[in-house]
Amino acid sequence: xxxxxxxxxxxxxxxxxxxxxxxxxxxxxxxxxxxxxxxxxxxxxxxxxxxxxxxxxxxxxxxxxxxxxxxxxxxxxxxxxxxxxxxxxxxxxxxxxxxxxxxxxxxxxxxxxxxxxxxxxxxxxxxxxxxxxxxxxxxxxxxxxxxxxxxxxxxxxxxxxxxxxxxxxxxxxxxxxxxxxxxxxxxxxxxxxxxxxxxxxxxxxxxxxxxxxxxxxxxxxxxxxxxxxxxxxxxxxxxxxxxxxxxxxxxxxxxxxxxxxxxxxxx
Amino acid sequence: xxxxxxxxxxxxxxxxxxxxxxxxxxxxxxxxxxxxxxxxxxxxxxxxxxxxxxxxxxxxxxxxxxxxxxxxxxxxxxxxxxxxxxxxxxxxxxxxxxxxxxxxxxxxxxxxxxxxxxxxxxxxxxxxxxxxxxxxxxxxxxxxxxxxxxxxxxxxxxxxxxxxxxxxxxxxxxxxxxxxxxxxxxxxxxxxxxxxxxxxxxxxxxxxxxxxxxxxxxxxxxxxxxxxxxxxxxxxxxxxxxxxxxxxxxxxxxxxxxxxxxxxxxxxxxxxxxxxxxxxxxxxxxxxxxxxxxxxx
Numbered sequence: 001x002x003x004x005x006x007x008x009x010x011x012x013x014x015x016x017x018x019x020x021x022x023x024x025x026x027x028x029x030x031x032x033x034x035x036x037x038x039x040x041x042x043x044x045x046x047x048x049x050x051x052x053x054x055x056x057x058x059x060x061x062x063x064x065x066x067x068x069x070x071x072x073x074x075x076x077x078x079x080x081x082x083x084x085x086x087x088x089x090x091x092x093x094x095x096x097x098x099x100x101x102x103x104x105x106x107x108x109x110x111x112x113x114x115x116x117x118x119x120x121x122x123x124x125x126x127x128x129x130x131x132x133x134x135x136x137x138x139x140x141x142x143x144x145x146x147x148x149x150x151x152x153x154x155x156x157x158x159x160x161x162x163x164x165x166x167x168x169x170x171x172x173x174x175x176x177x178x179x180x181x182x183x184x185x186x187x188x189x190x191x192x193x194x195x196x197x198x199x200x201x202x203x204x205x206x207x208x209x210x211x212x213x214x215x216x217x218x219x220x221x222x223x224x225x226x227x228x229x230x231x232x233x234x235x236x237x238x239x240x241x242x243x244x245x246x247x248x249x250x251x252x253x254x255x256x257x258x259x260x261x262x263x264x265x266x267x
Numbered sequence: 268x269x270x271x272x273x274x275x276x277x278x279x280x281x282x283x284x285x286x287x288x289x290x291x292x293x294x295x296x297x298x299x300x301x302x303x304x305x306x307x308x309x310x311x312x313x314x315x316x317x318x319x320x321x322x323x324x325x326x327x328x329x330x331x332x333x334x335x336x337x338x339x340x341x342x343x344x345x346x347x348x349x350x351x352x353x354x355x356x357x358x359x360x361x362x363x364x365x366x367x368x369x370x371x372x373x374x375x376x377x378x379x380x381x382x383x384x385x386x387x388x389x390x391x392x393x394x395x396x397x398x399x400x401x402x403x404x405x406x407x408x409x410x411x412x413x414x415x416x417x418x419x420x421x422x423x424x425x426x427x428x429x430x431x432x433x434x435x436x437x438x439x440x441x442x443x444x445x446x447x448x449x450x451x452x453x454x455x456x457x458x459x460x461x462x463x464x465x466x467x468x469x470x471x472x473x474x475x476x477x478x479x480x481x482x483x484x485x486x487x488x489x490x491x492x493x494x495x496x497x498x499x500x501x502x503x504x505x506x507x508x509x510x511x512x513x514x515x516x517x518x519x520x521x522x523x524x525x526x527x528x529x530x531x532x533x534x535x536x537x538x539x540x541x542x543x544x545x546x547x548x549x550x551x552x553x554x555x556x557x558x559x560x561x562x563x564x
Contacts, residue, residue: 035360042366104362105322107322109365109366110322114282138326
């Protein structure tokens, strides 16, 4: 069981809700049955609510140590309660028990499951599950894995990482919200995105200004040509992004700022 | 006007249907677990179907601004494959407690066999254990006896009729179902079962109390706009708007809201979430609404 999470929930939940959670945890500890785990996991919203949580500075710093970037997303009471239940499973069997739950989970459960994986002691064992999860077409589930979650940056191989980043671009996700997006840029990914930009240009269709972030730092002559075209013909934001990639030392908005502007809702 | 279609099998419907339903004012729907037109042969098919109801279909519906709920159960036809039925009974507790599951159903009788009776009763007990409403499918053949027998069995198990919805009622069964205190639901099917003209006559006769209108649209010839169309006809024939609202919205909400899994605020307070999802660029909408971007799978 994750003690920081346990402590935080104890502080946040009304006594009655916390008692419910405690009783489920002690039943699981005394006589573990997958069925009791599944029922408790499923029932969390009903007994601990779905309230968005706010944390004190000191609580946040503790949580950010256990889970880098914790403070970047919203967490609800049922999410953290579900994650606490996940962390109470013995690591020898948690893969099997959770596999079954992943296969039968509803939308909200999937989000909690994927956000919670990083908290597990054997989180590294869940790479195949994460890769399977990234095949989803449910945006909320994809986001739970890809955005702000420290799991992919730490555990995914370069190929798996690149697949995730590409899919995020195809789904119009805000790329700057992928944790460690900058550090895990690579030449192969730059090449794929350049192919993509050229393909879109041939089809007379736009690409996100965020795409050029992945070319920044990998300036082949082909990349230069594409960037120069964009710097000449693009929208103001595309021009700004292309300029930034072409002239890394010039003063320009950060990639995160470009990302924020690119993904602002247009009405 | 806003509508709830409390019985519609969206896995069989197209995105055109979702768009038309939303345009006609459907804000929430309930998708009862059902059979697929041919019998399943493996329990895994049930598992994936149940997962679809609480996962992908719920998401797909949200893309069109419609809140999706479902019921979980083993339908009466497939209860006749006993080894399979046993395995499905093992699965059900896992799904019955999921968020947005508003009842056990649709359960009841098809041919009224011994196996159907066995699994009907087991599922009544499951609903009682989980304190969930029950949705009853009444049979097409030998309807009157099948309907009365369903109520007898429910009463034998001590069910509270105010927590049970008896569906596919008609002129012949309505009175008894109402008299015994149950929610009385009518499926408006083009051609068979109930037409909307007949529904108007029923409303004039019985009034709006405990009456629910649904489409039961599925993979057969059926109309996912049955509920709004029937409402329009009722208004045209002079039935008061508040009565129309009860049978096409309020009663379903009260009946299934007893699960604790369905609240009006779910859709009234969450339009922004849906709109955001609607335009977020994904494989259901293929982004055609807003940009020229196409997502290929």
